[in-house]
Amino acid sequence: MEQVNQGVRENVYPQAAQAFGRTLRQAVINAATPAAAVLVALACGAALLWLNGFDGSDVVTVMIFGSFQDMRSVGEILLKATPLILIGAGLCVAFRCSIWNIGAEGQLYAGAIAATLVGTNFDGLSVWVHAPLVMLAGALAGAAWAGIAGYLKVRFQASEIVTTIMLNYIALILTSYLVTGPMRDASAAYPQSARLIREAWTPRIVSDMRLHIGIIVAVVLAVALYIFLQRSSRGFSLRVVGLNPYAARYAGMQVARNVMIAMCISGAMAGLAGAFEVAGVTHRLYQNISPGYGFEGIAVALLAGNNPLAAIVSGGLFATLRSGSEVLQITSQVPQVLVLIIQGIVILSVVAFTRLRDIRRIVA
Amino acid sequence: MDDMMFLTFLATLAGAAWRLATPLIFASIGEIFSERAGVLNIGLEGTMLVGAFCGFAAAFATGSIPLGLLAGIAGGMLFGAIFAFFTITIKADQIVVGAALNLLGMGLTAFLFRTYYVSTGKGIEIAQPVQIPFLSDIPFLGEAFFRQNLIVYSTVLVAILASLVLFRTSFGLTLRAVGEHPKAVDVAGRDVASYRYAAVLVGTGLAGLGGAFLTLGHSNQFVEGITSGRGFIALAVVVFARWSPIGAFFVSLLFGLFYALQLMLQAQASIVVPYQVLQALPYIMTIVTLVVVRGKGAAPSKLGQPYEMR
Numbered sequence: 001m002e003q004v005n006q007g008v009r010e011n012v013y014p015q016a017a018q019a020f021g022r023t024l025r026q027a028v029i030n031a032a033t034p035a036a037a038v039l040v041a042l043a044c045g046a047a048l049l050w051l052n053g054f055d056g057s058d059v060v061t062v063m064i065f066g067s068f069q070d071m072r073s074v075g076e077i078l079l080k081a082t083p084l085i086l087i088g089a090g091l092c093v094a095f096r097c098s099i100w101n102i103g104a105e106g107q108l109y110a111g112a113i114a115a116t117l118v119g120t121n122f123d124g125l126s127v128w129v130h131a132p133l134v135m136l137a138g139a140l141a142g143a144a145w146a147g148i149a150g151y152l153k154v155r156f157q158a159s160e161i162v163t164t165i166m167l168n169y170i171a172l173i174l175t176s177y178l179v180t181g182p183m184r185d186a187s188a189a190y191p192q193s194a195r196l197i198r199e200a201w202t203p204r205i206v207s208d209m210r211l212h213i214g215i216i217v218a219v220v221l222a223v224a225l226y227i228f229l230q231r232s233s234r235g236f237s238l239r240v241v242g243l244n245p246y247a248a249r250y251a252g253m254q255v256a257r258n259v260m261i262a263m264c265i266s267g268a269m270a271g272l273a274g275a276f277e278v279a280g281v282t283h284r285l286y287q288n289i290s291p292g293y294g295f296e297g298i299a300v301a302l303l304a305g306n307n308p309l310a311a312i313v314s315g316g317l318f319a320t321l322r323s324g325s326e327v328l329q330i331t332s333q334v335p336q337v338l339v340l341i342i343q344g345i346v347i348l349s350v351v352a353f354t355r356l357r358d359i360r361r362i363v364a
Numbered sequence: 365m366d367d368m369m370f371l372t373f374l375a376t377l378a379g380a381a382w383r384l385a386t387p388l389i390f391a392s393i394g395e396i397f398s399e400r401a402g403v404l405n406i407g408l409e410g411t412m413l414v415g416a417f418c419g420f421a422a423a424f425a426t427g428s429i430p431l432g433l434l435a436g437i438a439g440g441m442l443f444g445a446i447f448a449f450f451t452i453t454i455k456a457d458q459i460v461v462g463a464a465l466n467l468l469g470m471g472l473t474a475f476l477f478r479t480y481y482v483s484t485g486k487g488i489e490i491a492q493p494v495q496i497p498f499l500s501d502i503p504f505l506g507e508a509f510f511r512q513n514l515i516v517y518s519t520v521l522v523a524i525l526a527s528l529v530l531f532r533t534s535f536g537l538t539l540r541a542v543g544e545h546p547k548a549v550d551v552a553g554r555d556v557a558s559y560r561y562a563a564v565l566v567g568t569g570l571a572g573l574g575g576a577f578l579t580l581g582h583s584n585q586f587v588e589g590i591t592s593g594r595g596f597i598a599l600a601v602v603v604f605a606r607w608s609p610i611g612a613f614f615v616s617l618l619f620g621l622f623y624a625l626q627l628m629l630q631a632q633a634s635i636v637v638p639y640q641v642l643q644a645l646p647y648i649m650t651i652v653t654l655v656v657v658r659g660k661g662a663a664p665s666k667l668g669q670p671y672e673m674r
Contacts, residue, residue, distance in 0.1 A: 052479055100459050158654035159603070161406055161459065165596045166647040173647075177640035298463055335478040337588075340471025347464035348446075351456035 033357060034303050034314065037349035041342045048341065054334050062331065063324030063342075075211040077316070077323045079281065082214040083108070083273035083293040085315035088300030089222035089308035090269025096229060096306050097262035098242040103149060103164025104270040105294025106171035107142040111271025113175060114141030115278045116183065116193050116285040119200035130199040134279045135217070135272055142271015143264040145171065150263030154256040160263070168294070176287050183285065193285035202280035212280035218315075221269065225308040238262055270294060292340070296322070299343040302350055318343070371504050377624050378508035382516055383582065384627075385620025387412065387574035387591075389519040391598035392605065392612040393526045394570025400530060400607060401563030402543035402666040406462030407447055409595025410469020411568045415440040415575030417473040420586040423488045423579070424481070432488075432580045433515070433573060440572015441565050443469065448564040452557050455670035466595075474588045487584035491515055515581040519613065522570070526609035539563055543664030546671040556671045571595070593647065600650045606662040615653075622646045 042059050050056030067073050087104045094101040101107075115138040122130060149167055152158040176191075178184075183193045202212040229235040241248040241258045249255050277289050300318055304310035325339040391408055398405045405411070418439030423432030443465060450461045491513035500510035530536040541549045542559045550556050574594070579586050597619060605611030626642040 048475070052476075102463065152651070152655055156655045158651070159599070162596055162600050162603075162654060163651050165593065166600075166650045169593055169647040170644050173640045173644045177638055181638060295467065299467070302460060335475045337471050337474040337478065340467050341475060342471075344464045344466075344468030344471060347460060347467070348450060351460050351464075352450065352454055355454050355456050 030305065030310075033353045034305070034310075034350060036353055037303065037346050038317065040349040041345035044345045045338060045342045049334060049338070054332060058328055058332055058334065062328045063321055065324075066327040066331075067320060067323035072209060073323070075206075075209040077319050078215045079211050080322050081316045081319035082212075082218050082276055082280075083290070084296055084300050084318050085215075085218040085222055085312050086269045086273040086276075087266075087293060087297030088304060088311035088315045089218070089225050090266035091297050091301035092304060092306045092308045092311055093225055093229060093238065094262045094266035095301055096242045097238045097258060098245075099150075099153075099259055099262045099266070100161045101146060101149070101164050101263060101266045102161055102298065103146060103167050103294070104266065104273075104297045105290060105292065106164065106168035107145045107267040107270035108274035108277070108290050108294050109168075109171040109175050110145035110267075111138035111142040111274030112278045112285055112289055113171075113178060113274075114138055114271070115275035116196065119196035119279055120183075120194050121197075122200075123197055125199055127199040127201075127203065130197065131202055131279065134196075134200045135202070135275050138275020138278075139268040139272040142274060143268035145271065146263045146267020147260065150260045150267075153263075154259055172287075175285065175289075179285055179287055185284070191287060196279055196283050200279055201283060202276055204280075210281065212276065214276035214280050217272070217276075219312055221272075222308045222312050225265070225269075229308065234258075234261065270297070291322075296339075296343060299347050302347050305350075305354075372507075373628070375504040375507040377621070377628055379512065380624035380627065381617060381620040382509065382519075383512060383620070384623040385616040385618075386516050386519050386581070387577050387594050388598050388601055388616035388619055389613055390522065390574030390577065391571045391595060392601040392616055393522060393609045394567035394574070395598055395602050396526070396567075396605070396607050396609055396612060397530070397539070397563045397570070398567035399602060399667055400543045400664055401539050401560050402546065402664055402669060402671070403448075403451060403560055403564055403567075404458045404462070404668040405444075405447055405564065405567060406459055406596075406599060407443070407465030407469070408462075408571050408598055409591055409593065410466040411440050411443045411447075411571040412575035412578075412591045412595045413469040413473045413589070414443045415572030416579045416590050417477065417575075417586055418572070419576030420488065420579040421476075421481075424486075427489065429489075429491050429580050433576050436572045436576025436580070437569045438572070440568040440570070440575065443572070444564050444568025447568065448561045451670065452560045452564070455672070458668050458670075470589060473586070477586055477588060481586065488580070490584045491581045513581050515577050523609050523613040530609060535562075540664070542671075543666055546666055550671075560671075571598075574598075597646060597650050600653050603663075604653045604657045606657075607664065619646060619649065622649050 042063070046056035046059040049059060067077055087108070091101060091104060115134045118137040119134045125133070145167060149160045149163040152163050153160045179193055180191045185192055185194045202214055204210070204212050229239065237248065237253040238258050238261065240251065240253060241255050245255050273293060278285055282289055296318055300311055300314045303314040321342060322339050325336045328334045328338070329336045391412055395405060395408055415436035419432040419436030422435030423429055447461055447465055450456045451458045493511045493513050496510040500506040502510070530540065538549060538554055539559055542556050546556045549559070575591060578590050583590065601612055601615045601619060605615045622645045626645050629642050630639050
C-alpha cells in the first residue's frame, strides 16, 4: 500500500496524487468484501423475516434508513456507535496479535463498575478533573480485567477464549451483586447504584441531545490505534506475534509482553466504553447497562478486517442496524434479536469472502 | 444438622450433580470427537442452544420426548454442518466461525422463540425419573443414582461407547490421526475432510442432545440463553479431561457438583455468603481448572488448523 519512494523528483504533487489514487483504489477493493458481506446478511435477514410471516422488505427500509429521521435520531445512532467503535477498535489490536479476547462484555462491566465508584465519590472536584478521572478509571479497570486473562494465558497457557468468557459471567454476576448489595441506591425501587455526581458526567456535545464527547474520543482512539499498529515498532511486533509467535520469539520479540499489551489495550477500550455508558448515558450503574456491545464489538472488528480505522465505519454501521432493529420492533413487532442473527451472518460472510478472495489470489 | 439429614443432603446433592452434569457430559464428549480430529468448535454454546430449542419445539408440537431428543440432535448436526462447511471446506478460521455461530444460535433461537412460543407461555411434559428395581431402594445411593430419567442414565452409555469408538475402532484411529497427522492419513489414501466432517457432525449432534436435555429433561421450558455458558464450560472440561470421553464424564460430574452446590446452598437460609458468590462458582472453577491443569501437552497437535493439501 505505501509506496517506497526512491528517486528524488522535483515535483512531488503528481506523485502524491497518484499515491492517493492508488490508496483510494485499494480502499475500494478492501471495502468490497465487507460491503458484500453486509448485503448477504441483510438478504438473509429479509428472507428470515419473510419466511416467518413478517414483511421482508422492512430489513432494508427500516433497519438501514428507519433510524435516520432527524438530528436527534442520528445522535442516538452515534451514541450507540461510541461503545461499538471503542470495543471494535480495541479488539482489532487483540485479534491482530491472535489473542481471542471474547471478554469485551465483561471488561465493559468492569469499566462501568470502576467508573461508578469514582463517579459517585470524590465530591467537589471540577468537571475538568472528575470526568476524565472517571474515563481513566474505566479504562484501567477494563485493562485489569482483561489482564487477568492475559496473565493466565502467559503464565499458565490457559486458553483466553475460555477465561475471557468466564470472566464475562463473573463480571455480570459481580455487577448484579453490587447493585443489589453494597452499591445499591436504597431509595430506588429497582436495583441500581446512586446517581453519579454531575461533575463526573461525560460532557454532552449539544446540551439537548444525549450524544456525548465519547464519540469523539472513540474516533480519535481508533485512529491512534491504527497508527500504533501500522507505524510503531511495538505495533509491528504485535502483528508478528499474531502471524507467527515462533518467528517472533526467534527474532527476539517478547511474546508474553506483546500478548499482555494486546490484551490490556483491548480491555482498556472496552472498559472505557463501559465508563461512557455509565457516565455519559445512564448516570447510574444497572445490571444490564450493555445490550451485548462486547459481543457485537467482535463482529465490528471482524467486519473491519481487524483494522481500527475501518472499525469506525463498521461500528457506525452496526449502530445503525441496532437502532433500526429497535424501530422495527416497535413498528412491526419483529424481535430485536434479529440484529444478533445479522451479526452472525456478517461474520460468516466476511470470512467466506475473504477466503475466496485469497484463494483466487493464490491461483492467479 | 444431624447425620441423617447430612446424608440425605449428600444423596440429593449427588443426584442433582449427575443431572446437572448431563448436558456437559454430552457436549464435552461431542467436542472431544471434534477436537481429536483437529477441529476446535467454540460454537458449542450456540449449537447447544439450537439443540435446546429444536428439542423444545418438537416436543411442544408432538408431545413426544424421544422425538424432541431426535430433533435436538438433528438441529445440532444441522448447525454443525454449517460449521464444518465453513471451517473444513472453505477453511475459514475455526474460532471466528465458532464465534459467529454462537451469535447466530443465540439470535435464531431467541427470534423464533419470541415469534412463536413466548406468548403461549406453555411448557412441556419433561422426562420422568425411572426407578431401577431394587437398586433404587438402597438407602441414599438409590436416591442419588437410581431415580433419574433415562437421558441421565444414557450418559454412562455414551461415555463408554465414545471411548470404544475413539480408541478401539479403525474409524477412531483414523479420526485421531486426522487430528495429529492429517498428511499421513491423506497419503494413506483416506479423505481428511470427510473424517473431519464426521467428527464435527458427531460432536454437534451430541452438543444438540446436551442442549435438548436442558429443555426436555431438566426445565420444561425454553428460555433465551438457557445454556448460560455450558457450551464454554464444556470446552474447559475437554482440556481438564485430557481429551478422554471417560475423563470428560467424571470432570463433568465435578462441574455438575458445583452447579448442584450452588442451587442447594441458595435454598439454605442459614448460608451467609451472597447468592452471587455461589452463582459465580462454576465459572470461577472453570478458570481454576484451566490454571491447575495445563493440558497443552495432551492436545491433538493439529488442533485448530485447517488441512491444506499440497
